Amino acid sequence: MIFFQLFYTFLLIGAFTFGGGYSMVALIQNEVVVRHQWMTAAEFTDLLAVSQMTPGPVGINTATYAGYTAVLNAGYPQWAAVCGSLIASLAVIVIPVTLVLLLSRWLLKHKDHPRVATVLRFLRLAVIGLIAAAALGLMTTESFGVPGLNLRFGVSLLIFVAVFLLSLRRKASPIVLILASGLVGLLVYSL
Amino acid sequence: MAKYCDIFWSFFRVGTFTIGGGYAMIPLMQREFVDKHHWMSEEEFLDQVALSQAMPGVFAVNMASMTGFRLRGGRGAAVAVAGNILMPVLFILLLAVFFRAFRDNVIVERIFLGLRPAVVALIAAPVFTMAKSAKVSWRNVWIPLLCALLIWLMGVSPVLIVLAAALLGYLCSKIEN
Structure with a gap:
């Protein structure tokens, strides 16, 4: 039965993907497109484009959409497809959340132990590097346009500098900055 | 609460x-x-x-x-x-x-x-x-820099970086204590 298969497949996907959404995408593709053939490769590519453009974690977005499409393609009505999407989204978080809760409980008890404190000190340094790498990895022509004297790159650079400086001073809320940048894009590129 | x-x-x-x-x-x-x-x-x-x-x-x-x-x-x-x-x-x-x-x-x-x-x-x-x-200083700034470069340029998985940092911290805590 497709609902059990969905649950089991996404349970495993959740348990075995380390390192966030994009590494999960490869595994989901393998399971959903190649192994179970719940959707075509073209449908999967569309799904990735949509995940980039909608709010939320990529891993959850992909699971939700894959669950929906799989059930629909198997010939069930739309309400069953909605159930399928909920099953896939829940299945993908069950095991990681359980592990996180166990780790949190342990950590809250032992965080003041000198050994744990030293390990955490090193982890914090590494995390600064992790976040820097995420920002560097996004500095692409897809985010900014092609470097040079053109409207897209100039506007992108201005938005980047303005948002960067405002969030360095921690004055403006990221929500306001996101809404404002979207509005600037809409206005500038509509002219 | x-x-x-x-x-x-x-x-x-x-x-x-x-x-x-x-x-x-x-x-x-x-x-x-x-x-x-x-x-x-x-x-x-x-x-x-x-x-x-x-x-x-x-x-x-x-x-x-x-x-x-x-x-x-x-x-x-x-x-x-x-x-x-x-x-x-x-x-x-x-x-x-x-x-x-x-x-x-x-x-x-x-x-x-x-x-x-x-x-x-x-x-x-x-x-x-x-x-x-994170208490980044001139003495330890090489750690975040190295982590960033390994991930960004060499494509090392952030999970490995976190595990390596934890291991390094653990070894240091053994030396300290």
């Missing part, structure tokens, strides 16, 4: 305004948990980022369950995760039904041209604002 509705709304906002994957949530989470609600110190926030990254699964959901658990135990975790994924799941469901109209929409595309550089800036800023809490 944090109220359940505060936890829910905080994560609802974070989930709704995250575009382009988990790390884009970091600046918003930092503002909500550290600056606004004072649920944790910036050091504790960094610890959570490291541990969420080292666990399997979706980064943002791991952050949510860890924060919810810290505030109100198992129920707090459930409330945080529900708040975090509610909007994304609803959004995708709507899209699955009206898919083409959204994807080929020129207005959506223009908004995203403005959003993308902003998201990069929002991720870059915490590197500098949180460097102080």
Whole structure:
């Protein structure tokens, strides 16, 4: 039965993907497109484009959409497809959340132990590097346009500098900055 | 003690305004948990980022369950995760039904041209604002630099970096004690 298969497949996907959404995408593709053939490769590519453009974690977005499409393609009505999407989204978080809760409980008890404190000190340094790498990895022509004297790159650079400086001073809320940048894009590129 | 509705709304906002994957949530989470609600110190926030990254699964959901658990135990975790994924799941469901109209929409595309550089800036800023809490100094700045370069240029998995840093910390703690 497709609902059990969905649950089991996404349970495993959740348990075995380390390192966030994009590494999960490869595994989901393998399971959903190649192994179970719940959707075509073209449908999967569309799904990735949509995940980039909608709010939320990529891993959850992909699971939700894959669950929906799989059930629909198997010939069930739309309400069953909605159930399928909920099953896939829940299945993908069950095991990681359980592990996180166990780790949190342990950590809250032992965080003041000198050994744990030293390990955490090193982890914090590494995390600064992790976040820097995420920002560097996004500095692409897809985010900014092609470097040079053109409207897209100039506007992108201005938005980047303005948002960067405002969030360095921690004055403006990221929500306001996101809404404002979207509005600037809409206005500038509509002219 | 944090109220359940505060936890829910905080994560609802974070989930709704995250575009382009988990790390884009970091600046918003930092503002909500550290600056606004004072649920944790910036050091504790960094610890959570490291541990969420080292666990399997979706980064943002791991952050949510860890924060919810810290505030109100198992129920707090459930409330945080529900708040975090509610909007994304609803959004995708709507899209699955009206898919083409959204994807080929020129207005959506223009908004995203403005959003993308902003998201990069929002991720870059915490590197500098949180460097102080991570106690980055001239003596140890090579650690974050090396981590960033290994991931960015060599394509090393962030999970390996977190595990290596933990191991290095463990070895140092053996020498110290």
